[in-house]
Amino acid sequence: MKKYPAPLIILHWLTVLLVALVAFMGYRLEDVEFSAENFVYFRNHALAGMLIFLVTLVRMFFKRKYKEQLPTLNYYSDLHKMTVNGVHFLIYLMLLLIPLTGFINVYQTGAFGFCFGKPFPDGAQLSEFWHETHEFFIKILFVSVAAHVGGVFAYSFKNKEKLLKRMCLFSK
Numbered sequence: 139m140k141k142y143p144a145p146l147i148i149l150h151w152l153t154v155l156l157v158a159l160v161a162f163m164g165y166r167l168e169d170v171e172f173s174a175e176n177f178v179y180f181r182n183h184a185l186a187g188m189l190i191f192l193v194t195l196v197r198m199f200f201k202r203k204y205k206e207q208l209p210t211l212n213y214y215s216d217l218h219k220m221t222v223n224g225v226h227f228l229i230y231l232m233l234l235l236i237p238l239t240g241f242i243n244v245y246q247t248g249a250f251g252f253c254f255g256k257p258f259p260d261g262a263q264l265s266e267f268w269h270e271t272h273e274f275f276i277k278i279l280f281v282s283v284a285a286h287v288g289g290v291f292a293y294s295f296k297n298k299e300k301l302l303k304r305m306c307l308f309s310k
């Protein structure tokens with residue numbers, strides 16, 4: 139069975155872990171006031187989220203590098219191929235846009251300087267617009283990932299082929 143190249147497998151599961159962790163940290167921010175005392179929670183979420191952004195860029199680089207060696211699927215139709223590629227595209231896009239919208243939100247408060255010893259700006263407030271955008275993209279990511287995981291199992295079941303093995307380092 140043709141497998142994904144090792145760097146792509148490692149980056150895939152690292153992303154899954156990071157998304158779970160960052161989303162958990164994000165939901166814990168919901169009832170936390172944006173203030174100097176609580177800034178550490180926002181900073182930790184922001185740092186881990188920005189790591190996802192970097193990991194995604196590295197992953198895109200490796201995907202390009204191994205373009206010719208990637209395993210393919212036996213697509214049922216052009217529509218099936220478009221759907222699979224569309225879902226993957228949406229996932230990549232959201233993994234870039236979610237950190238970006240979060241970053242803009244914290245940046246516009248002027249509080250990033252607090253990490254480098256500057257005073258916490260008076261009346262610093264998160265923006266409702268960037269909050270809503272962050273949340274909207276998170277929803278799109280979760281729906282795409284649900285479709286992706288559902289698709290992996292549906293394809294495996296229909297074709298009696300364990301697709302998961304292609305994303306495992308140690309399987310044959």
Ligand code: HEM
Nearest residue numbers: 160161164165167168184187188190236237240241269272
């Ligand atoms: C893929 C990466 C990220 C994920 C999955 C993620 C996820 C989340 C989640 C689930 C929430 C709670 C949403 C809610 O209130 O309903 C949240 C809130 C927040 N996130 Fe992120 N986040 C990511 C990256 C970032 C980054 C890089 C920053 C900043 C540099 C950031 C800043 C914030 C802030 C300020 C909040 C609280 C206000 C708000 O909801 O907008 N996030 N995030």
Ligand code: HEM
Nearest residue numbers: 146150153154157209226229283286287290301302304305
């Ligand atoms: C945050 C969660 C997830 C994200 C963001 C994600 C993202 C992706 C992306 C973009 C691909 C396309 C290949 C690539 O570009 O490297 C892929 C492939 C794959 N993913 Fe995920 N995935 C997630 C969760 C999961 C889970 C939970 C499973 C387990 C069922 C899984 C199993 C697979 C498999 C088996 C492939 C290879 C499919 C094939 O051979 O064509 N993924 N994933």
